[in-house]
Amino acid sequence: MKKWEDLPEYMQIEEVRPYYDLLKKKGLSLFFKRLFDIVVALILLILLAIPMLVIAIMIAMDSPGGVFYRQERVTTYGKHFRIFKFRTMVSNADKVGAHVTTSNDSRVTKIGAKLRGARLDEIPQLLNVLTGDMTFVGTRPEAVRYVEKYTGAMWATLLLPAGITSEASILYKDEADLLDNAEDADRVYVEQVLPAKMEYNLRSLKQFSFWGDIKTMFRTVGAVL
Numbered sequence: 001m002k003k004w005e006d007l008p009e010y011m012q013i014e015e016v017r018p019y020y021d022l023l024k025k026k027g028l029s030l031f032f033k034r035l036f037d038i039v040v041a042l043i044l045l046i047l048l049a050i051p052m053l054v055i056a057i058m059i060a061m062d063s064p065g066g067v068f069y070r071q072e073r074v075t076t077y078g079k080h081f082r083i084f085k086f087r088t089m090v091s092n093a094d095k096v097g098a099h100v101t102t103s104n105d106s107r108v109t110k111i112g113a114k115l116r117g118a119r120l121d122e123i124p125q126l127l128n129v130l131t132g133d134m135t136f137v138g139t140r141p142e143a144v145r146y147v148e149k150y151t152g153a154m155w156a157t158l159l160l161p162a163g164i165t166s167e168a169s170i171l172y173k174d175e176a177d178l179l180d181n182a183e184d185a186d187r188v189y190v191e192q193v194l195p196a197k198m199e200y201n202l203r204s205l206k207q208f209s210f211w212g213d214i215k216t217m218f219r220t221v222g223a224v225l
Contacts, residue, residue, distance in 0.1 A: 001030070001159065008078050011155045019156035019205050029210040030160075036210070037136055041129040048123060055086055055120060062111040065091030068124060073141035075162040081133040083141060084124035088112025119224050125164050137213040138163025139201040142194075149190050157201050160208075165220040168200035 001024055004012065023030070056067045069089070070082040089107040108116065115121040128134035134141065141162030163169075172193070204212075 001027075002077065011077070011158065013152070013155065015153040016156045016159070019153070019202070020159060022206060023159055023208065026208060029208065032210045033135065033137075033213060034132075036213075037129050040136070041126045045126050045130075048126075052123060055115065055123075058111050059087055059109075059115075063090060063109045069121075072144055073162065074144055074147040074158070075133050075141055076158060076160060078147075078158055079133070080144065081128065081131075081141075083134075084127045086115055086121040086124055088115050088121045122164055129164070133161060135161040135163050137165055137216045139166055139204075140169055140197075146190060146194060149194070153202055154198050156205060157198065159205070165216065166201060167204050167216055167219075168197040170216070170219055170223045171200060172197055 001020075004017075004020060007016075007020075059067050065087060067087060069085040069087040071085075072080055073083045075081055088109060089105070089112055090109060112121070125134055129136060138160050139157040139162060147158075204216075
C-alpha cells in the first residue's frame with residue numbers, strides 16, 4: 001500500500017484513516033490476495049477460452065456492435081480504467097438511458113439477458129484482474145459519475161482494487177429489481193442503493209482477510225446457482 005501522505009488528498013481524511021491503518025497491518029494477506037488473483041485468473045482464462053469464444057460469437061450474431069463493453073470505472077487510489085465485460089445491451093446504451101440497469105430494461109439484448117442471469121458477462125474481467133486494476137473480491141467498480149458522489153468513509157473503498165464480487169454484490173444481486181419502479185433510477189441509486197451497499201463494503205474492509213475473500217467467492221458461486 002502507498003504511504004498515507006502519498007494518497008490522493010481527498011482520501012487523506014479522518015474517516016478513511018482507521019481503514020488505512022487496519023489494512024496496513026495486513027501486508028501478508030494482501031500479498032497472498034494478489035498472488036491468488038494472478039494464478040487463478042490465468043488458469044480460468046485458459047480453461048474458459050473456448051466458452052468465451054462461443055459467447056463472443058453469440059453476442060455478435062444477436063445484435064450489431066462490439067463484443068465487449070468497456071465503460072470507464074474507478075479503482076485503487078482513484079485510478080480510472082476501462083472494465084472488460086461482455087456486451088449485454090444495445091450499442092451506446094449508456095447514451096440512451098440511465099447508467100444503472102433495471103430488470104425490465106429494454107436496452108438489454110436477448111443473449112445479454114441470459115448472460116446477466118448467470119453472471120457470465122463478468123468473465124472478461126479476469127483480464128482486469130491480471131492487470132491489477134481489479135481483484136476477485138472487493139468493492140464493485142463504480143462509474144466515475146457515482147464515485148464523484150462519494151462522501152466520508154466511502155473513499156476508503158479505494159484503498160484496495162475494485163472487485164468482481166463482494167458481500168454487497170451478493171446481498172444486492174437483484175439490484176435491478178429494486179430500481180424497477182423508480183422514476184429516476186440514477187437518483188435512487190445514488191441516494192439509497194449506493195449508501196446501503198457501502199455499509200457492507202466498509203464492513204468487509206474492517207474484516208478483511210485472505211480466507212475471508214475465499215469464503216466470499218464460494219458464497220458468490222452459491223448465490224449465482
